[in-house]
Amino acid sequence: MDKNDGKDxxxxxxxxxxxxxxxxxxxxxxxxxxxxxxxxRFVPVINSIRKWGTRHLSVTA
Structure with missing residues:
Protein backbone atom coordinates (compact mmCIF):
# COMPACT_ATOMS: atom_id res chain seq x y z
CA MET A 1 0.00 0.00 0.00
CA ASP A 2 1.36 3.37 -0.98
CA LYS A 3 1.51 6.10 1.66
CA ASN A 4 -0.81 8.23 -0.48
CA ASP A 5 -3.53 5.58 -0.78
CA GLY A 6 -5.28 6.76 2.38
CA LYS A 7 -5.18 10.40 1.35
CA ASP A 8 -6.38 9.63 -2.18
CA ARG A 41 -26.62 5.99 5.58
CA PHE A 42 -23.89 3.87 3.98
CA VAL A 43 -22.74 2.34 7.30
CA PRO A 44 -25.34 -0.51 7.23
CA VAL A 45 -24.06 -1.50 3.78
CA ILE A 46 -20.48 -1.70 5.06
CA ASN A 47 -21.61 -3.68 8.10
CA SER A 48 -23.45 -6.16 5.86
CA ILE A 49 -20.36 -6.65 3.70
CA ARG A 50 -18.21 -7.14 6.81
CA LYS A 51 -20.63 -9.73 8.22
CA TRP A 52 -20.73 -11.57 4.89
CA GLY A 53 -16.94 -11.66 4.80
CA THR A 54 -16.75 -12.96 8.35
CA ARG A 55 -19.13 -15.79 7.48
CA HIS A 56 -17.74 -16.72 4.06
CA LEU A 57 -14.06 -15.88 3.86
CA SER A 58 -11.28 -17.80 5.53
CA VAL A 59 -8.55 -15.82 7.28
CA THR A 60 -5.89 -18.45 6.61
CA ALA A 61 -3.22 -17.49 4.12
Whole structure:
Protein backbone atom coordinates (compact mmCIF):
# COMPACT_ATOMS: atom_id res chain seq x y z
CA MET A 1 0.00 0.00 0.00
CA ASP A 2 1.36 3.37 -0.98
CA LYS A 3 1.51 6.10 1.66
CA ASN A 4 -0.81 8.23 -0.48
CA ASP A 5 -3.53 5.58 -0.78
CA GLY A 6 -5.28 6.76 2.38
CA LYS A 7 -5.18 10.40 1.35
CA ASP A 8 -6.38 9.63 -2.18
CA UNK A 9 -9.15 7.40 -0.84
CA UNK A 10 -10.30 10.12 1.55
CA UNK A 11 -10.31 12.62 -1.30
CA UNK A 12 -12.45 10.30 -3.44
CA UNK A 13 -14.89 9.68 -0.60
CA UNK A 14 -15.14 13.42 -0.09
CA UNK A 15 -15.80 14.01 -3.79
CA UNK A 16 -18.73 11.60 -3.77
CA UNK A 17 -20.10 13.03 -0.53
CA UNK A 18 -19.45 10.23 1.98
CA UNK A 19 -17.08 12.19 4.22
CA UNK A 20 -16.36 15.82 5.01
CA UNK A 21 -12.81 17.05 5.60
CA UNK A 22 -11.99 19.90 7.96
CA UNK A 23 -8.59 21.56 7.63
CA UNK A 24 -7.53 23.43 10.76
CA UNK A 25 -4.91 25.46 8.86
CA UNK A 26 -2.18 24.76 11.39
CA UNK A 27 1.47 23.83 11.26
CA UNK A 28 2.01 20.95 11.54
CA UNK A 29 -1.04 20.17 9.43
CA UNK A 30 -4.13 19.00 11.27
CA UNK A 31 -7.27 17.72 9.57
CA UNK A 32 -10.31 15.82 10.73
CA UNK A 33 -12.88 13.79 8.86
CA UNK A 34 -16.49 13.03 9.62
CA UNK A 35 -19.22 11.10 7.90
CA UNK A 36 -21.81 13.14 6.05
CA UNK A 37 -25.47 12.15 6.30
CA UNK A 38 -24.95 10.16 3.08
CA UNK A 39 -21.93 8.44 4.64
CA UNK A 40 -23.94 7.60 7.76
CA ARG A 41 -26.62 5.99 5.58
CA PHE A 42 -23.89 3.87 3.98
CA VAL A 43 -22.74 2.34 7.30
CA PRO A 44 -25.34 -0.51 7.23
CA VAL A 45 -24.06 -1.50 3.78
CA ILE A 46 -20.48 -1.70 5.06
CA ASN A 47 -21.61 -3.68 8.10
CA SER A 48 -23.45 -6.16 5.86
CA ILE A 49 -20.36 -6.65 3.70
CA ARG A 50 -18.21 -7.14 6.81
CA LYS A 51 -20.63 -9.73 8.22
CA TRP A 52 -20.73 -11.57 4.89
CA GLY A 53 -16.94 -11.66 4.80
CA THR A 54 -16.75 -12.96 8.35
CA ARG A 55 -19.13 -15.79 7.48
CA HIS A 56 -17.74 -16.72 4.06
CA LEU A 57 -14.06 -15.88 3.86
CA SER A 58 -11.28 -17.80 5.53
CA VAL A 59 -8.55 -15.82 7.28
CA THR A 60 -5.89 -18.45 6.61
CA ALA A 61 -3.22 -17.49 4.12
Missing amino acids: GARRYGEIGLIQRKDFGTVPPKVSYRLTPLGE
